[in-house]
Amino acid sequence: MAQNSPLTRTFAPLRRAAVPCAVALAVILGGCAALEDMFRQKPQALLPAGDMYQAGEQDMNKKSYPAARANFQKIVERHPNSSFAPRARFLIGETYYREATFDKAIKEFESFMLVREYPDSRYASDALAKIDICRGRLAQKELWVAAYYLENENNPVAARQRLEGVIKDYPRSLVMPEALYRLADINAREGRTDEAQQMFRRCANEYPYTEWGRRAGQRLRTAASN
Numbered sequence: 001m002a003q004n005s006p007l008t009r010t011f012a013p014l015r016r017a018a019v020p021c022a023v024a025l026a027v028i029l030g031g032c033a034a035l036e037d038m039f040r041q042k043p044q045a046l047l048p049a050g051d052m053y054q055a056g057e058q059d060m061n062k063k064s065y066p067a068a069r070a071n072f073q074k075i076v077e078r079h080p081n082s083s084f085a086p087r088a089r090f091l092i093g094e095t096y097y098r099e100a101t102f103d104k105a106i107k108e109f110e111s112f113m114l115v116r117e118y119p120d121s122r123y124a125s126d127a128l129a130k131i132d133i134c135r136g137r138l139a140q141k142e143l144w145v146a147a148y149y150l151e152n153e154n155n156p157v158a159a160r161q162r163l164e165g166v167i168k169d170y171p172r173s174l175v176m177p178e179a180l181y182r183l184a185d186i187n188a189r190e191g192r193t194d195e196a197q198q199m200f201r202r203c204a205n206e207y208p209y210t211e212w213g214r215r216a217g218q219r220l221r222t223a224a225s226n
Helices: 006-039 048-061 065-078 084-096 102-114 126-153 154-169 175-189 193-206 211-225
Strands: none
Touching: 006 126, 006 211, 048 065, 065 084, 084 102, 084 126, 102 126, 126 175, 154 175, 175 193, 175 211, 193 211
């Protein structure tokens, strides 16, 4: 067929239009292939426990506690039998402790202590000590809130709830004498004389060496003289 024939001139625009379409189709198909390849990516190689532990320590030193926690968690999950696992499990709790998220720290330290292989490790005593410290901090926080309700909000009901929680949940904390005294004082103000006397007596008898124990003893003597 001659190049300048009417038929050639008719189909030439169609051929020119087909070229971009073909290119676009190739791009689309290539893109689909790329997407397919992305979904078929091979899983990443499992990093050695030592490498993840080193990365976690570096994050700890930079105070990037969530990142550190993620590395230590991977060690516990992927290398549970490695020599790094006990320390990593302990350091998960340590990250929460350094963030002052004491309730989560307690949970992690207690989980560390329940793992059969870990209690005899050299981190066990440190975990026990940190649990006590965390509980003490939480008890102190509850006591501060109770004192705020009493002194600034004049809300003895809310204060009572906090103080009763301290006495129930943190009986070994250092704030127990103050919690007992303040709760006894609330009882006295509300006319619950017997409950107040009982609690003052407990505070005076169990904590005579503290300021709050001495105050409780004075309240008992004052009540007896009246």
